[in-house]
Amino acid sequence: MSGDERRTSALALALSWLTVLPVRTGAPSARAAAGALRWAPLVGAGLGAVAGLLVWGLGALGVPGLVAGLLAVGVLALGTRGMHVDGLADTADGLGCFGPPERALAVMKDGGAGPFAVVTLLVVLGVQAGSLGAQSGGHAVAGAALAVATGRAGFCWVARRGVPAARPGGLGALVAESQPAWVAPAWWSVLAAAGYAVAGWRGPAGIVLAALVTVALSAHTARRFGGMSGDVLGAAAELGTAAVLLLLAA
Template identity: 45%
Template sequence: MTSKKTAGGTAGPVTGIRFAFGTLTVLPVRITRWDRDAARAGMLCAPLAGLVVGLCAAAAGGLLLALGTGPLLAAVASAAVPAALTRGLHLDGLADTADGLGSGKPAEDALRIMKQSDIGPFGVITLVLVLLAQVAALHELYGEGGWSGGAVAVALAGVVARLALTLASRTGVPAARPEGLGAAVAESVPLRSAAAVTLLTLAACAGMGALSDGGTAVRYALAAVVALAAAQVILRHCVRRFGGVTGDVFGALAETAGTVALVALTLG
């Protein structure tokens, strides 16, 4: 994956897709522009990248089920694929953010802790609990709904996780540092554009629910709303503690939204 800084001209959908896949996945997509217009287009296309990641995770789970394994191994595979397709960066961001928040230190010191390469106790505990929650929820979803129920849930979680990043890039949410991915995309998405993408994505989530055996459109849409609300709570807390968003915070938001979406779908 390579990138090139360019300037000028409004970034179109192709540029946005390249930016989204090039920054949010390890898929071999070349980023042709790295400027504010490209960042805005990329973050608006983030849910599409999440859909592809979710479909890959669903395919892995379905393959194991087809080979005769139980829902537990399918759940593990579906949780592992998104981590692999992001090189674990979102999970790493979750752990770093947990360490920064758990330190209780002022913003500057907390940001320094987050930049360190090691993972502290808060990060380890958070990673273990989040991964356990993902696997447990997916095990239940695959067990009750078969491959279709688990696959649709995984796809929805991938979409909602990246939609949380679109909302975190909206106007009014500053960057905590002057460098990094957080600074590149912070406040790049106008509020109206963020709202439009959110409504479209929620409608798509409702459609996913209609495709799932035993699922309802309302149930899936509500799961997405609850997941986004949880991510917004984390976002507001991080902005208060750190002064804005960072790449690590983006990773934490994605993992939070995706995990909450899966757990919400197991309820009721």
């Protein structure tokens, strides 16, 4: 397979995994899965731009900012099949339970939403909605695209080399240790430059906050769960997105 074909396969896989777009792909190879994570920030930027356009349009119609922000967060959840939101909820419940890593992983796999999940979702999605709703016009589009892209850049840190999969099978096992340690910082650097063009100092500050949150989350979950999982990828995406939006709305 040529280099162009490999890149196309990785992008198609990223679109298939991370959006509801009906992109057909075969069984993913380890190479394509690793490439898909590196495409994730660009896919996220597209999703964020859609959410920002919705906020912009609803604002022009006189819809209150918080309502517009809540609807935009809902669109983002629909556009990703709720996968990242579910990962955030499961990670919160896993971190909130007592017992060894096996117990935490069992709680996460159960699929129910416990009190830690409910509170975490209310806070994180509430921050996203309120911060989105506080922006207007083209700033809403650019800010949402930046924030969602930054959240997805966190995938590359969570799946960096040296952090094994917490359990066999699933997305986490497929992408664990697939990313060189420099990939996520490289994405954060590019996004920080873009953020300065979008929002002055608030842009880079948001990227730095998102990076710190992602690094802390990855370190804590690797200790608590014995490695990374697909749920942690989702948690990193939602927390990173919220961090950037919060700073942009400051």
